[in-house]
Amino acid sequence: MLGALALLDDVDITAVVTVADDGGSSGRLRREVPGIVPPGDLRMALAALAAPDDRGELWARTFQHRFTGEGALTGHPVGNLLLVGLTQVLGDPVAALDAAGALLGARGRVLPMSTVPLEIVADVAGVDADPRDVRRIRGQVAVASTPGRVRSVAVEPADAEVCPAAADAIAAADLVILGPGSWFTSVLPHLLLPGLRLALEKTGAHRLVVLNLAPQPGETEGFSPEQHLDVLSAHAPTFRIDTVLADTDAVALPGRLSAAAGDRGARLDLAGIAVPGAPRHDPPALARALRRVLDRL
Incomplete structure (x- = not known):
């Protein structure tokens, strides 16, 4: 889009952009840096809006590049770490996104729906043997991957x-x-x-x-x-x-x-x-x- x-x-x-991602690099960062807005989906949006010139394309590729190897950085995209670092330096995730957008020459602005991390909570039927039973599933990755039929979904904290x-x-x-x-x-x-x-x-x-x-x-x-x-x-x-x-x-x-x-x-x-x-x-x-x-x- x-x-x-x-x-x-x-x-x-x-x-x-939603801020409920709890899988992969974003999930690891949420656990290691309490209160941080998960950066993965925000990073993807920034990369999609990067300027269509050599500078923008270089920074977009760099933002999307995942560290390889066997150390603590393995699997983290560069952009995720940069957004977390900018947020800590500037003290504001919106300011961090604006600074990153300037770096990429973004053709637009990327904003989080909330400046606090959220959690997806869903009621899912068909998880257990009795298809009438409904189980509450927590977390975006769990909701997306749990067998069954999602009946309803909410975000927490609700306020x-x-x-x-x-x-x-x-x-x-x-x-x-x-x-x-x-x-x-x-x-x-x-x-x-x-x-x-x-x-x-x-x-x-x-x-x-x-x-x-x-x-x-x-x-x-x-x-x-x-x-x-x-x-x-x-x-x-x-x-x-x-x-x-x-x-x-x-x-x-x-x-x-x-x-x-x-x-x-x-x-x-x-x-x-x-x-x-x-x-x-x-x-x-x-x-x-x-x-x-x-x-x-």
Whole structure:
């Protein structure tokens, strides 16, 4: 999504990123540096927005480079360590992200949804022998990888403050985009933090939901496109959607999805936005679809 937006030369991009990652390098850093905002997803967003010149590409590759070997640094991306170091030096994760963005020549701003680390908590059915039993699963990695069907998801601490800069960016936006991404652990969390949900509900921006190309094992396995909208509405019933964007080939029953979007007051846009033969979005094609949405505004 950020790669697609960066292809549009007349947009001012702000990426608001979840801070509940507890796996890999981010998980290790959360355990070793208490209170630190997990940097992994923030790093990925910064790298996606790096300037398309030699300097930006060098820094993006460096940010994404993982240390090899057998020591304590093994597996850590350079960017994760740099973001943690900048946060400690500057005393503010937002200032750290802005400084890192300047280093990469980022074509936009990257912000955390909250300046405190969060934890994903989900109620999952089908984990035990009796499919009616529901077990509470904690942690983003555990939720994404536990067999069964996610019934509901929440973030803790439930009263965590929204990042003020993120709320301000949403209030000033012309277009707000949710998705694509892991539905329960990356997309829905934006609507589970009270301050962020309020900002998304009050903004005068056009609200666009971009659906995934396929169900995700461990989170939305067996879900139809319209079930993704059902889950979103169940978790945030007062959040209004204006447009739903989906890949033409990923929607088996477009009439049903159009009706589901219409029930929420939204229109459905179908376009070829996937890389042919591959399960990922194509940035240039996605950029063209986004341009059509922007032109309607």
